[in-house]
Amino acid sequence: QTHACAPTLARATPRRTAGRTHRRCSGMTTTGGGVPQFASLYVGDLHPDVTEAILYEIFNSVGPVGSIRICRDTITKKSLGYGYINFHSVSDAERALDTLNYSNIKGRACRIMWSQRDPTLRKSGVGNIFVKNLDLNIDNKALYDTFSLFGNILSCKVACDVSGRSRGYGFVHYETEEAAKQAIERVNGMQIGDKTVEVHAFVKRHERDGGVANFTNLYVKGLPASSDEASLTALFEPFGPIKSSVVMQDKLGRKFAFVNYEEPESAQKAVAELSGKDVRTEEQKAATKEDEPPENYLLYVGRAQTKAERQREFREKSGQAEASGVNLYVKNLDESVNDASLRELFEPFGAVTSCIAMKDDQDKCKGFGFVCFSSPDEATKAVTEMHLKVVKGKPLYVGLAERKAQREERLRQRYAMGKGMGKEGKGGKGMMGGKGMMGGKGMMG
Numbered sequence: 513q514t515h516a517c518a519p520t521l522a523r524a525t526p527r528r529t530a531g532r533t534h535r536r537c538s539g540m541t542t543t544g545g546g547v548p549q550f551a552s553l554y555v556g557d558l559h560p561d562v563t564e565a566i567l568y569e570i571f572n573s574v575g576p577v578g579s580i581r582i583c584r585d586t587i588t589k590k591s592l593g594y595g596y597i598n599f600h601s602v603s604d605a606e607r608a609l610d611t612l613n614y615s616n617i618k619g620r621a622c623r624i625m626w627s628q629r630d631p632t633l634r635k636s637g638v639g640n641i642f643v644k645n646l647d648l649n650i651d652n653k654a655l656y657d658t659f660s661l662f663g664n665i666l667s668c669k670v671a672c673d674v675s676g677r678s679r680g681y682g683f684v685h686y687e688t689e690e691a692a693k694q695a696i697e698r699v700n701g702m703q704i705g706d707k708t709v710e711v712h713a714f715v716k717r718h719e720r721d722g723g724v725a726n727f728t729n730l731y732v733k734g735l736p737a738s739s740d741e742a743s744l745t746a747l748f749e750p751f752g753p754i755k756s757s758v759v760m761q762d763k764l765g766r767k768f769a770f771v772n773y774e775e776p777e778s779a780q781k782a783v784a785e786l787s788g789k790d791v792r793t794e795e796q797k798a799a800t801k802e803d804e805p806p807e808n809y810l811l812y813v814g815r816a817q818t819k820a821e822r823q824r825e826f827r828e829k830s831g832q833a834e835a836s837g838v839n840l841y842v843k844n845l846d847e848s849v850n851d852a853s854l855r856e857l858f859e860p861f862g863a864v865t866s867c868i869a870m871k872d873d874q875d876k877c878k879g880f881g882f883v884c885f886s887s888p889d890e891a892t893k894a895v896t897e898m899h900l901k902v903v904k905g906k907p908l909y910v911g912l913a914e915r916k917a918q919r920e921e922r923l924r925q926r927y928a929m930g931k932g933m934g935k936e937g938k939g940g941k942g943m944m945g946g947k948g949m950m951g952g953k954g955m956m957g
Contacts, residue, residue: 545570549795551578551599552627553608557652558582559618572595574611575604582827596627596652614653625650625667639666639686640714640890641695642773645756646670649707658704659684673760674873680770683714693947710755728755732782734809735759737768738793744769751785752778764875770816779815785811824852838867838891841913843880846904850877858883861897862890882913883921 552747555567559874564580571577582595613624643655656668670682686692692713700711732744744759746812753774761767773779789811792800800809842854855867862885869881885891891912899910 551602551605552623553597553599554594554627555597556619556623556625558591558593558595558622559620562591562618564595567595567597570612570617571608571613573601574599574608576600609817614656620651621651621668625665628666639689641684641686641692642681642712642714643684643699644681644710644712645707646679646680646682646709646759647707649705650678651681652682655682655684658699659695662686662695663688664697675763675938677760679760680756697792707756727815728776728779729816730771730773730779730813732769732771732786732811732813733766734805734811735769736796737765737767738766738796739769742769746897747786747791748782751782757849763873783813783815786811837884837886838888839882839884839893839913841880841892841909841911842883842898843909844906845877845879845881845908846906847876847879848904851881854881854883857903858885858894858898860886861894862887869877878937 538755557665562582564582567580567582568577568588569579570884576599578598578600580595580597583592584590585592597605597608599608608901609624609626612622614621616622632779641659641661643653644653650670652668652670656665656671659665660669665684666687667685668683671679673679684692684695686695696713699709702709719776719780729746735744738757741757741759744757745754748757748771750774753771755774759769771782773782790797790809792809840858847853849869850871851867851869855864856865856871864883866884868880870878872878883894885894895910895912898908900907902908
């Protein structure tokens with residue numbers, strides 16, 4: 513997502529504090545006590561309607577504010593939910609951090625931390641810990657209050673879904689490795705709320721052992737609407753000891769879950785035995801529509817993937833489909849269109865090797881999709897017959913699918929050509945101006 517917000521917001525004017533000169537827009541320097549020697553704070557988790565004026569009113573009550581900037585999308589100008597506040601003095605910034613962190617602004621608890629100008633500190637992973645199996649009622653403030661006992665916290669966050677509900681894990685980044693080690697020793701295995709938490713040093717993805725073959729964390733979907741923590745545990749516990757589990761619900765009310773085993777062998781057994789299994793009761797089976805697709809009620813159990821992994825897998829599948837056939841781009845689809853109905857539209861023209869109607873988070877079609885044919889002749893026939901055909905009251909656009917780089921290059925060339933033609937017209941020798949083709953005035957004059 514493109515956005516316009518430079519972390520460096522205050523003027524780069526030197527100031528003198530305790531006999532030392534600092535430059536506010538330079539990298540972070542610290543005193544022996546670890547207090548940052550610039551007065552810039554990061555403020556996150558902001559409501560979209562929060563403005564610079566609102567933040568100024570709140571933070572200026574603590575001490576004189578030098579500048580405020582809320583980061584916004586460069587195209588829509590909508591808030592990205594975070595910003596930066598520069599105070600004239602470090603002591604005022606410290607006081608704001610102590611008194612205003614997690615305070616309520618327009619119905620949301622804001623999250624404040626020192627603005628880390630040096631990316632090496634954030635990326636090093638030093639002092640960073642991972643906390644999982646959190647009680648779902650634990651929020652950012654409760655996590656901060658629990659872990660601030662062991663040292664100065666640079667950042668602290670509970671991972672949440674799009675509706676703001678906790679995902680059951682979080683991260684705490686300490687200023688020192690010693691504080692992180694102490695937190696792990698003291699809190700790992702402790703009960704917080706209704707759950708016993710696990711605390712470990714954070715390990716970057718590419719440094720983790722095991723990889724795909726030795727997974728322990730499973731993603732489960734296709735659960736009955738009546739599913740809860742107890743029924744999930746009863747279903748998965750026969751395959752081995754479970755470290756943590758959680759049942760969640762998407763915006764359409766469909767249940768899904770995550771189950772984390774202690775051993776990879778347990779996870780692999782669960783996948784082999786449970787994926788594709790029908791766990792509905794007789795009453796639920798009787799209430800299911802006859803034409804309901806099996807994937808809507810059969811259990812899916814597989815390795816839990818990150819968003820980046822899912823996107824990479826989708827790109828690879830798309831690339832394979834394109835390599836084995838001709839991929840068409842279809843747009844102006846009705847929101848009720850799904851993969852099956854899109855395939856039904858195009859199958860009369862040949863063998864469809866893959867077909868996908870893109871969905872939003874409400875499970876409605878975004879208005880476009882892709883259809884891949886096994887041969888160019890079939891794809892050509894589909895374009896000829898289906899382009900501008902009215903389907904559910906909308907004329908379809910059907911054309912050859914392009915990669916982003918190809919599309920950008922084509923548009924760039926078109927734009928360059930348009931500029932060239934524009935110059936020709938302005939020069940007085942074009943068809944429409946100056947001396948026309950017929951000699952005296954132009955044809956229109």
